[in-house]
Amino acid sequence: MQVTFEVGAVVGVGDELDRLGLRRALVLCTPEQRPLAELVVDHLGDRGAGIFDQARMHVPVETADQARDRARELGADSCVVIGGGSSIGLGKAIALEHGLPIIAVPTTYAGSEMTPIWGLTRDGRKQTGRDPVVLPQTVIYDPALTTTLPAEISAASGLNAVAHAVEALYAPDASPIVSLMAEEGVRAFTAALPTIVEDGTDLDARAQALYGAWLCGSCLGATTMSLHHKLCHVLGGSLDLPHAQTHAVVLPYVLAYNESHVPHARAALQRALGTEQDPSVALWDLAQQLKIPHSLRELGVDESHLPAIVDEVVSRPYSNPVPVTADGLRHLLDGALNGHRPTAQGQAHRVPIRPDATKESP
Secondary structure (H helix, E strand, C coil): CEEEECCCHHHHHHHHHHHHCCCCEEEECCHHHHHHHHHHHHHHHHHEEEEECCCCCCCEHHHHHHHHHHHHHHCCCEEEEEECHHHHHHHHHHHHHHCCCEEEEECCCCCHHHCCEEEEEECCEEEEEECHHHCCCEEEECHHHHCCCCHHHHHHHHHHHHHHHHHHHCCCCCCHHHHHHHHHHHHHHHHHHHHHHHCCCCHHHHHHHHHHHHHHHHHHHHCCCCHHHHHHHHHHHHHCCCHHHHHHHHHHHHHHHHHHHCHHHHHHHHHHHCCCCCHHHHHHHHHHCCCCCCCCHHHCCCHHHHHHHHHHHHHCCCCCCCCCCHHHHHHHHHHHHHCCCCCCCCCCCCCCCCCCCCCCCC
């Protein structure tokens, strides 16, 4: 794909349509991001077909159908997607099921724009898959578009991206180059996020975070994700939780579950974080400094939800370096539910690694 990275790059969105031989684009966004969508329509001129501003978390199939119908009504031959994972996920759904190419203008750090991974929620269950057809034709990174992103969303979105890199480091199909990208992505984000939370208008920090998003998103697209992503997909799809915040809360606990069994990943994360302590604890400590929820309970989860979550994750696990057991998962979720500091030595579940521990992956 074509990647443009520059302050003010969004003004060239119409030129990208011309370069791709596309004539008329529907702009997709969430209701909150409509002002940015209107800015994009202004830059598109007569190449802008209109705006669909009903993108939602976890991409309900009904929303994808509504956006498809709107594109048909307006005669759109493509979509320009502006926003975060919800908007880009909607664009991917349209590309997957209806063949409309997309141009992505990310304004958060989700990284979805760099991956062939799609997700749709049907009847409360999130389905994911991989297909190169959902990759954007062009990605436009414009740090200036992220300066109004609130501190809480910036921080949660950044930790969501860090989770992509963390799981890439211990993925069964990890490679040396992707591991370098993952380590650098974690370093970039963990350096930028405290500054962004303090001063959201700092363009250097915003650019560094988008650079991290580019790297972490590429890692997500290049490797097989593990327990963290499976657990967040189940939590988000079944309980309709906010995507980035769920990832941010869960990350230290899943890392504590796995890190003692993946010494190479642990060492890379220690370098990226500039610490000698367990990376799970270092990330938990970092999260405490950021304006985000720090427990699943703050997101509306309670004990009654957990048995069904455990059953779903254990019944169809993703690849993971440690077998996913019901006892281990209950221990992990108890920590995440209450926001406890993760156990430094890993989780109490301690089980031997099996060579057949890898099963379903997205």
